[in-house]
Amino acid sequence: MLLSAALFMIGVVGVLVRRNMIIIFMSIELILNAVNINLVAFSSQLQHTVGQVFAVFVVAVAAAEAAVGLGIILAFYRNRETVNIDEMNLMRW
């Protein structure tokens, strides 16, 4: 559990600190991995497989999220020639 929490925190730090969109997405993958570790740990501790089934769902959702997010990054890069998150202020009011 502590491993999962620590990995989660590293992911959160990555999201908050880095300004490169690709690295921010990788940090999100780290966060989802931490959640998966937590689910599997509970699954093995409670001797029940449901946690692993949920982890499979999390993997599927992470794959979908990565595909769409990287598509957004590509479209954005094509418009702005950068992957800096600070430049992404088109919809700022």
Add this chain to the structure above:
Amino acid sequence: MGEAIAFYTIAAFVLGFAVLVVSTKDTVHSVLFLVLDFLFVAALYVLLGAEFLAAIQVLVYAGGIVVLYLFVVMLVNLKGLPEEHRDPHRRTKLGLGLAAAVLVELGAIFASGYARPVPQVAEAAIPVVGNTEEVGWLLYTNYLIPFEIVSMLLLVAMIGAIVLAKREL
């Protein structure tokens, strides 16, 4: 005892590679560290008795998602590193402080409340033949509708990614 040693070794590798993923300057190096991190997480799954999930982890994450990331890194030409534009120190300190605070809180919660013994849940009714069979059994009986919804989500995400990445519609 050996299991505990293996767990701590793998945990140290996972955390170390995660720190490297977040902290390296070069994006390609970051992706490669991400692969190693995913492989060690898969090893952790094997240690926890989830062989099917370990195989899924290696196939989907280390095989699929990372290749996707590498493609994007190579398509996106990273000349001016984003970190050099503006001083990120204020946010860095804020982020590290927040994360450390939450980690300490979580550690306190686990240290105080998690020490009591876990109640033993009754054995699952299905005949246990193996990890993969068990997961598949649950996936196609109790969780059939979420499974189908996930398949729809993947289809929608695929179409969305194609639409987003297409040059013009």
